[in-house]
Amino acid sequence: MDFTIDDDQKALQDAVHELAARHAPAEAHGDVPVGPAAHDPKTWAAIAEMGLLALPFGEDVGGAGASTVEVALAATELGKARVVTAYADALTAAGLIAHGGTAAQRDDLLPGLLDGSVLIVPGLAEPGRSWSLEAYDVTASGAAGEVTLSGAKEPVPYADAADKLVVTARAGDRTGLYLVDAADVTSTHVRFDGTPAVALGSLDDAPRALRAGLNLGILAVTAEALGAMDAALPMTVEYLKTRKQFGVPLAAFQTLTQRAADMYVSLELARSTVLYAGMALAADPDDATAASRAKVVTGQSGRHIGQEAIQLHGGIGMTAEYAVGHYTARLTAIEHTFGDTRWHLARLAATLDDHQQVDVLA
Amino acid sequence: MHLHLSEEDAAFQQQMRDFFTTQVPADLRARWAAGGEPSADDMREAQRLLNAAGLAVPHWPVEWGGKDWTQLQRHIYLQEMQAASVPPPLAFNANMVGPVIATFGSQEQKERFLPPTANLNIWWCQGFSEPGAGSDLAGLQIRAVLDGDEWVVNGQKTWTTLGQHADWIFALVRTEPDAPKKQQGISFLLIDMTTPGITVRPIQLIDGGHEVNEVFFDDVRVPADQLVGERGQGWTIAKFLLGNERVGVAPVGTIKRALASAKQHAAQIASGDGTLLQEPLVAARFAELETQLAALELTVLRVAANSHGDKPEPASSILKLRGSQLQQDVFEFTADIAGPASLEWHQPDDTDLAAWTALATRTYLNFRKASIYGGSNEVQRSIIASGILGLKG
Numbered sequence: 165m166d167f168t169i170d171d172d173q174k175a176l177q178d179a180v181h182e183l184a185a186r187h188a189p190a191e192a193h194g195d196v197p198v199g200p201a202a203h204d205p206k207t208w209a210a211i212a213e214m215g216l217l218a219l220p221f222g223e224d225v226g227g228a229g230a231s232t233v234e235v236a237l238a239a240t241e242l243g244k245a246r247v248v249t250a251y252a253d254a255l256t257a258a259g260l261i262a263h264g265g266t267a268a269q270r271d272d273l274l275p276g277l278l279d280g281s282v283l284i285v286p287g288l289a290e291p292g293r294s295w296s297l298e299a300y301d302v303t304a305s306g307a308a309g310e311v312t313l314s315g316a317k318e319p320v321p322y323a324d325a326a327d328k329l330v331v332t333a334r335a336g337d338r339t340g341l342y343l344v345d346a347a348d349v350t351s352t353h354v355r356f357d358g359t360p361a362v363a364l365g366s367l368d369d370a371p372r373a374l375r376a377g378l379n380l381g382i383l384a385v386t387a388e389a390l391g392a393m394d395a396a397l398p399m400t401v402e403y404l405k406t407r408k409q410f411g412v413p414l415a416a417f418q419t420l421t422q423r424a425a426d427m428y429v430s431l432e433l434a435r436s437t438v439l440y441a442g443m444a445l446a447a448d449p450d451d452a453t454a455a456s457r458a459k460v461v462t463g464q465s466g467r468h469i470g471q472e473a474i475q476l477h478g479g480i481g482m483t484a485e486y487a488v489g490h491y492t493a494r495l496t497a498i499e500h501t502f503g504d505t506r507w508h509l510a511r512l513a514a515t516l517d518d519h520q521q522v523d524v525l526a
Numbered sequence: 527m528h529l530h531l532s533e534e535d536a537a538f539q540q541q542m543r544d545f546f547t548t549q550v551p552a553d554l555r556a557r558w559a560a561g562g563e564p565s566a567d568d569m570r571e572a573q574r575l576l577n578a579a580g581l582a583v584p585h586w587p588v589e590w591g592g593k594d595w596t597q598l599q600r601h602i603y604l605q606e607m608q609a610a611s612v613p614p615p616l617a618f619n620a621n622m623v624g625p626v627i628a629t630f631g632s633q634e635q636k637e638r639f640l641p642p643t644a645n646l647n648i649w650w651c652q653g654f655s656e657p658g659a660g661s662d663l664a665g666l667q668i669r670a671v672l673d674g675d676e677w678v679v680n681g682q683k684t685w686t687t688l689g690q691h692a693d694w695i696f697a698l699v700r701t702e703p704d705a706p707k708k709q710q711g712i713s714f715l716l717i718d719m720t721t722p723g724i725t726v727r728p729i730q731l732i733d734g735g736h737e738v739n740e741v742f743f744d745d746v747r748v749p750a751d752q753l754v755g756e757r758g759q760g761w762t763i764a765k766f767l768l769g770n771e772r773v774g775v776a777p778v779g780t781i782k783r784a785l786a787s788a789k790q791h792a793a794q795i796a797s798g799d800g801t802l803l804q805e806p807l808v809a810a811r812f813a814e815l816e817t818q819l820a821a822l823e824l825t826v827l828r829v830a831a832n833s834h835g836d837k838p839e840p841a842s843s844i845l846k847l848r849g850s851q852l853q854q855d856v857f858e859f860t861a862d863i864a865g866p867a868s869l870e871w872h873q874p875d876d877t878d879l880a881a882w883t884a885l886a887t888r889t890y891l892n893f894r895k896a897s898i899y900g901g902s903n904e905v906q907r908s909i910i911a912s913g914i915l916g917l918k919g
C-alpha cells in the first residue's frame with residue numbers, strides 16, 4: 165500500500181483547487197444562502213469540462229481512464245472550497261449505469277452523463293422510510309418494454325435540474341433499477357403514477373450495481389467531507405491564534421489547544437480511510453466494507469470536527485456570514501446522505517462472521 | 527430520602543398540569559411544540575395568561591408577584607410547563623432584569639418596571655456581549671459619560687437575542703474608565719430602544735434564522751435615573767444575574783418532550799418490514815439518551831433541594847453543562863432519525879415528507895448555541911474546577 169500522490173494526481177488537485185476557488189460561494193454582506201445548494205449550471209459545466217465526472221470510467225464509454233483515487237482527490241478540493249454540487253449524485257448514477265446497465269445502455273447514456281451534457285441523478289430515498297437500498301413503496305409493473313412506476317421518491321436532490329433519474333423500484337419481491345425522464349420534475353419530490361420507465365439492466369444485476377454505484381457516491385461524499393474538515397480545522401486553529409479574550413489569544417488556554425489536537429486526530433483518521441476507500445474501490449468497485457468504513461469514520465470525524473469548530477469559535481461560529489458553520493451544515497447533510505453512520509455500522513455488523521480480524525493489507 | 531412526592535407536592539403537580547394543559551390554548555402550544563422561529567405574539571399571549579394566573583414570575587419577591595415556592599415546586603412548575611409546550615416567560619424579563627431590579631433597583635424603578643416586565647408589556651433584551659467581550663465580559667468597551675442628568679452612550683453590543691422585538695435593553699456599560707480594576711468600572715443601565723441613536727442590525731445564523739442582532743449606540747442619551755444600583759456596581763449585578771440565569775437552566779422538560787417526539791417519529795418511519803425504532807442501534811441510542819436524561823433530572827432535583835435561596839451554586843454549572851449537551855444530543859439524534867428527509871430545509875408544496883423533518887437539521891445546528899451562550903461549557907467547566915474542586919486554573 166502506498167499513499168503517495170503522483171505528479172498527475174498533484175496536477176489534478178491543483179487544477180480542481182483553482183476551479184473550486186473560482187466557483188466558491190462569494191463573500192457577502194447581509195444574508196447568504198443556507199441549506200441545500202441549488203444546481204448552478206456554470207459550476208457544473210466547469211466540473212464536467214475538467215473531466216471530473218469521467219475520472220473513474222473507461223475510455224470506451226467516454227471516461228478518462230483514471231480511477232476512484234482521483235475522484236477522492238477532486239471531491240476533497242471541492243469540499244474544502246464549499247463547492248456543493250450534484251457531483252456525488254451524478255457519479256452514483258453513472259456507477260449504477262456502468263455496473264447495472266446493458267452494453268447498449270452504457271454506450272447510450274454514459275458519454276452524455278460524463279461530458280456533462282445530460283444530468284442523471286439517482287432517486288433512492290422514499291418518504292416515510294429510513295434509508296435503504298431496497299425499494300418498498302415505489303413499484304414497477306408491466307412487461308419489458310412497457311414498464312411503469314408508481315409511488316414516490318423524496319427527497320431526490322437535484323431532481324429539478326436533472327434530465328433523467330435512475331431509481332429503485334420494487335418488482336415482485338426484488339428491487340430493480342429503472343430509468344425515467346425527469347423533464348417535468350420541478351422539485352425534489354418525485355411522484356410516479358403509471359409513469360413510463362425503462363429497466364436498467366436485469367434484476368439479477370441490480371443488487372451488485374446498487375452496491376457499486378452507492379460505493380462511488382459514498383467515496384465522493386466522504387472525500388467532500390474530508391475537504392470540509394480539512395478547511396474547518398485550519399480556520400479554527402487560526403482563530404485560536406488571533407482571537408483574544410482576557411488579554412491573551414485563545415490559544416493560551418490549553419483546554420482549547422488540546423481539543424484542536426483531538427480534531428486533528430479525527431481529521432487524519434478520516435483522511436486515511438477515505439484515501440484507502442479510493443484505492444480499494446479502484447481495485448474492487450463492489451467493496452462495500454471499505455466504503456462503509458469510510459462513511460462511518462468520516463461520519464464520526466465530521467460530527468466531532470463540525471461541532472468543535474463551532475464551539476471553539478464561540479458565537480461567530482454560529483453565523484451565516486462566517487464559513488465554519490456552513491462546513492458543519494454540509495458535514496451534517498453528508499452524514500444523512502447515502503446511509504448514516506448507524507446504517508453503515510449495521511451493514512458492517514452483518515458481516516462480522518466473514519472475518520476473524522481487521523485486515524487492510526489483504 | 528423519599529422516593530415519592532409528598533401529597534402536597536403531588537397536588538401541586540396536578541394543579542400545574544391542569545393549568546398548563548387547559549388554560550393555555552392548544553393551538554398556541556402546538557405551534558411552540560413544532561419548533562422553528564418563535565412567534566413574538568404567542569410569547570406575549572402565553573406570558574400574559576401566566577401572569578394573570580400569578581404564574582409568570584413565581585421566583586420573584588412575593589411583593590412583586592412571587593410565590594415563595596420550594597425549589598422542588600419550582601422544578602415541578604417548569605417541568606409541567608415544558609411538558610405542555612407552553613412558551614416559558616421571556617428569560618430576559620423573568621429570570622434576568624426582573625430579579626435584578628427587584629434586588630438592586632430603587633423603589634421607583636421597581637414600581638415603574640416590574641409590573642410591565644412580568645406582563646411582557648416591556649420586552650427586554652440583554653446587552654452584555656460585545657465583539658471584543660464574550661467570555662471575557664469585563665473587557666467590555668461601550669462607554670457611558672454623564673452629561674448633566676443624562677448618560678451619553680457610545681459603542682456596540684452584539685448577539686442581542688430577539689432585540690428586533692425588544693422595547694428596552696438592559697446593558698452593561700463602562701462608566702468609570704479609570705477604575706483600578708476593569709470590573710469596577712461597569713454600570714447597569716436600562717435603555718429604551720426607541721431612543722434616538724440606536725440602530726439594530728440582524729445577524730443571520732447558520733440555520734437561516736435571525737434571532738440575534740448587533741445593536742449600535744451613537745450618542746444615545748439615557749436619563750440618569752435609569753441606572754440600576756450604584757455607579758460601578760454593574761459587575762456585581764451581572765454576576766448575580768448570570769447566577770440567576772442558571773437556575774432552572776437545564777431545560778429538562780423541554781429535552782424530555784423533544785426525545786419523546788423523536789421516539790414517536792422513529793416509530794412512524796418504516797424500516798425494512800418494521801420501524802426505525804425497532805432498529806437495534808436506534809433503539810439503543812434512545813435507551814442511552816433516556817437514561818442520561820433521567821440522571822440529569824435526578825441531579826437537578828438533588829441540587830435544587832440543596833440550594834438555598836437565589837444564591838447561585840457551582841453545582842448549577844453541572845446542570846448548564848450537561849443540560850446543553852443533552853439537548854444538543856437529542857436534536858442531533860432527531861436529525862439522524864429524519865435521515866434523508868433532513869436534507870430538505872424547505873419542502874415543496876406537494877411534499878410527502880413530514881413537516882418536522884424540514885426543521886430537524888436547522889434545529890440541530892441552531893442549538894449548537896446552547897453550549898456557547900449563558901456562560902459557555904468551557905466557562906462552566908472552569909467554575910466546576912475552581913469553585914467545587916478547588917483547582918485554580
Ligand SMILES: Cc1cc2nc3c(=O)[nH]c(=O)nc-3n(C[C@H](O)[C@H](O)[C@H](O)COP(=O)(O)OP(=O)(O)OC[C@H]3O[C@@H](n4cnc5c(N)ncnc54)[C@H](O)[C@@H]3O)c2cc1C
Binds near residue numbers: 407479652684899
Ligand atoms: C445564539 C446566541 C445568542 C446569544 N444571546 C445573547 C444575548 O442575548 N445577550 C448577550 O449579551 N449575549 C448573547 N450571546 C453571547 C454569548 O454570551 C457569547 O457568545 C459567549 O459569552 C461567548 O463569547 P464569544 O462568542 O465572544 O466567544 P469567545 O469568548 O471568544 O470564546 C471562544 C471559545 O473560547 C472559549 N474560551 C474563552 N475563554 C476561555 C477560557 N478562559 N478558558 C477556556 N475556554 C475559553 C469559549 O468557551 C469558546 O469556546 C449569545 C450568543 C449566541 C451564540
